Amino acid sequence: MAANLPRFSISDISYEIGEEQIEVGNHSPEFEKAVSKTGIPKVFRTARDSYELSVAAVSQLVDRNPNLRDGNVALVHVSQSNSEYLPAYSCRLQSDAGLAEETLAFDIGQGCSGFVQGLYIASRLLVDVENVIVVCCDTYRAKLDVNDRSTSTIFSDAATATLISGNGELRVASSTHLADGSGAKYLYHSRHESKNGGRLYMAGGDVLVFTKRVVYRQAEETVRRSGMTMDDVENVYVHQASKLVLDELERRFGNEVNFPRNIAEFGNTVSSSIPLLIRNRLSEVNNSTSVLCGFGVGLSSSCVVLSSR
Amino acid sequence: MKWLTQFEEVQMSTVDLKFVLRGIAEALEIDEDAVTVDSVSGDLEEWDSLGHISIMSFLDKSFGEITERVPDFASATSVREIISLLEQNT
Numbered sequence: 001m002a003a004n005l006p007r008f009s010i011s012d013i014s015y016e017i018g019e020e021q022i023e024v025g026n027h028s029p030e031f032e033k034a035v036s037k038t039g040i041p042k043v044f045r046t047a048r049d050s051y052e053l054s055v056a057a058v059s060q061l062v063d064r065n066p067n068l069r070d071g072n073v074a075l076v077h078v079s080q081s082n083s084e085y086l087p088a089y090s091c092r093l094q095s096d097a098g099l100a101e102e103t104l105a106f107d108i109g110q111g112c113s114g115f116v117q118g119l120y121i122a123s124r125l126l127v128d129v130e131n132v133i134v135v136c137c138d139t140y141r142a143k144l145d146v147n148d149r150s151t152s153t154i155f156s157d158a159a160t161a162t163l164i165s166g167n168g169e170l171r172v173a174s175s176t177h178l179a180d181g182s183g184a185k186y187l188y189h190s191r192h193e194s195k196n197g198g199r200l201y202m203a204g205g206d207v208l209v210f211t212k213r214v215v216y217r218q219a220e221e222t223v224r225r226s227g228m229t230m231d232d233v234e235n236v237y238v239h240q241a242s243k244l245v246l247d248e249l250e251r252r253f254g255n256e257v258n259f260p261r262n263i264a265e266f267g268n269t270v271s272s273s274i275p276l277l278i279r280n281r282l283s284e285v286n287n288s289t290s291v292l293c294g295f296g297v298g299l300s301s302s303c304v305v306l307s308s309r
Numbered sequence: 310m311k312w313l314t315q316f317e318e319v320q321m322s323t324v325d326l327k328f329v330l331r332g333i334a335e336a337l338e339i340d341e342d343a344v345t346v347d348s349v350s351g352d353l354e355e356w357d358s359l360g361h362i363s364i365m366s367f368l369d370k371s372f373g374e375i376t377e378r379v380p381d382f383a384s385a386t387s388v389r390e391i392i393s394l395l396e397q398n399t
Contacts, residue, residue: 150358204358205383212377
């Protein structure tokens with residue numbers, strides 16, 4: 001089936017970042033110490049609702065690509081920050097971004113693995129539509145306790161809109177997707193006060209163990225299923241979780257592969273971290289073989305091999 | 310000396326306790342004397358989730374990716390638990 005899927009390109013990525021820049025080290029000496037471990041000297045917070053952030057990102061993308069208003073589009077909204085339960089944000093975005101009524105619009109409730117999942121699904125949707133917009137938006141700063149060093153020092157609010165067009169050389173050569181709901185207790189946010197006071201909770205050690213146990217092996221397996229070897233992989237784009245996680249993964253992938261990071265620039269932007277990482281590397285992405293790995297809350301992890309071969 | 314007493318209590322193990330205590334203190338970026346075998350995460354402000362990741366990083370570097378082999382390190386909340394896990398798995 002995969003052989004019959006259309007080739008595509010990631011043709012544009014727009015973004016909207018939280019409007020308030022926060023210097024992490026200014027909070028307290030303990031937060032200042034954290035910076036060397038997280039690699040995140042500044043984070044960004046928005047006072048806007050996640051929907052408003054999404055509208056801003058999508059509107060930029062549509063303004064730059066006005067043909068999207070003509071239809072033949074699917075719109076996928078990826079977020080775990082919705083403040084309203086219904087309707088789907090993707091439906092509202094269709095209207096507010098000026099897209100045609102004939103738009104396939106749906107939401108995906110995922111976090112750090114959400115972009116890779118959205119990209120994977122987009123590659124399938126291109127059988128029926130010319131363009132897919134994958135919108136990622138998370139506003140974790142509104143969920144967290146600003147004095148919680150584990151979360152407050154890393155998360156930034158951001159939205160991205162990624163345009164995947166059915167004209168290009170890329171294909172999803174293989175993919176793997178993992179879900180481990182037994183780890184739900186390690187990273188969660190609940191409305192209920194009984195669960196961490198209604199604030200975001202992250203057991204960093206347990207999430208790190210999951211990452212160490214899963215991500216590199218999953219990448220290896222995904223590459224194997226593509227019929228290629230790790231020697232064929234030119235770029236590795238992983239979720240920008242924290243410096244400790246990136247150091248660990250970069251060490252495993254080795255020096256032969258391009259392993260960019262931008263954790264110091266934006267912090268951990270959850271589902272938007274990979275789009276923000278590749279937004280200035282689209283030529284590189286569209287003309288090579290790359291591994292993309294998103295992992296975290298769920299616990300979940302998704303990996304795709306993109307290849308122009 | 311409390312610290313020495315505690316050291317003597319567990320020095321029969323194969324784990325170099327002093328090395329582990331120093332490593333935990335360095336991971337948490339606190340004074341060596343602040344960490345004893347009786348230390349628990351709730352007693353040390355720096356031993357939060359982020360501090361625990363640093364401790365795990367120290368353990369991995371010192372004991373060959375041990376936290377990947379032994380996931381229980383992720384939920385350890387005391388030095389004694391860490392020492393016990395090291396004794397059982399090194």
